[in-house]
Amino acid sequence: MTIPGARPPDLPDLVRAQDRMTFIYLEKCRIHRDANAITATDERGVVHIPAASLGALLLGPGTTVTQQAMVLMAESGSTVVWVGEEGVRYYAHGRSLAHSSRLLEAQAQLMTNQSSRLRVAREMYAMRFPGEDTSGLTMQQLRGREGARIRRAYREHSRRTGVPWSRRDYEVEDFAASDPVNQALSAANTSLYGVVHSVIVALGCSPGLGFVHTGHVRSFVYDIADLYKAELTIPLAFDLAVEEPFDIGAAARRALRDRFHGGAFLDRCVRDVRHLLLPEDDDDSFDARLGENVVQLWDGSRRAVAGGTGYGEDTPW
Structure with a gap:
């Protein structure tokens, strides 16, 4: 089955968290999607923003965002926060910027x-x-x-x-x-x-x-x-x-x-x-771990083991 539209980026294709733009604030515009870019349109024209290079998108007053734009942000590991003018109020947010918990x-x-x-x-x-x-x-x-x-x-x-x-x-x-x-x-x-x-x-x-x-x-x-x-x-x-x-x-x-x-x-x-x-982390390791997309299983106490692995296959029950 062929799914129409641009293919979502694979995890290795995404820009590392420490290499992304921290945030972009937009207001008084319509936000849509063009392939793997976010577009912002107002009376001056259209601006294309590569979604995979964006950490957080702050939506200010007068913004209208489409469902496809939100899908792209989620696929790209970016977050969206609805805010007041210049971000001075918080109203709601989409997903977190972080993959890691x-x-x-x-x-x-x-x-x-x-x-x-x-x-x-x-x-x-x-x-x-x-x-x-x-x-x-x-x-x-x-x-x-x-x-x-x-x-x-x-x-x-x-x-x-x-x-x-x-x-x-x-x-x-x-x-x-x-x-x-x-x-x-x-x-x-x-x-x-x-x-x-x-x-x-x-x-x-x-x-x-x-x-x-x-x-x-x-x-x-x-x-x-x-x-x-x-x-x-x-x-x-x-x-x-x-x-x-x-x-x-x-x-x-x-x-x-x-x-x-x-x-x-x-x-x-x-x-x-x-x-x-996390006072023990420097800037680079903090950003890198923030962008980690690794699922582990709790193994008791402070231990964790890899997820996505079959355990106990040879264990009789």
């Missing part, structure tokens, strides 16, 4: 063991306190130190900008009830969560298996996003409060979008997730 398994193993969970949590705090030793601190001590650090950041930016600050205060159901700084913080943090969420699902990790945060489907998202708030969203919120834009929430989302433009933050976020979950 190694990152997910590492995350689950580290999170479900109290000692390793504490070790990862300490490392998360250590990334925020350069040069400080967090190895002997309890979670209570770490939370206290983090709280003091964030309060200090609020005070410093309040003095820098002249914007009064009392405390973090927001109503989930009433955005306008907060002061301008808190409104900007809420909008910017929501945008940051969207970008981090996109990275986590593209890597095949679980957004819900957190180390510091727990009990929520986005616990790990909040863990990773907290690494960047003092650097990104807090100063941005105070700067916008000085400018007094008409819609400070929209201004915060646009400003953060502009800072993310270019992809450097996505690369940084990937490196940080890898550092926390």
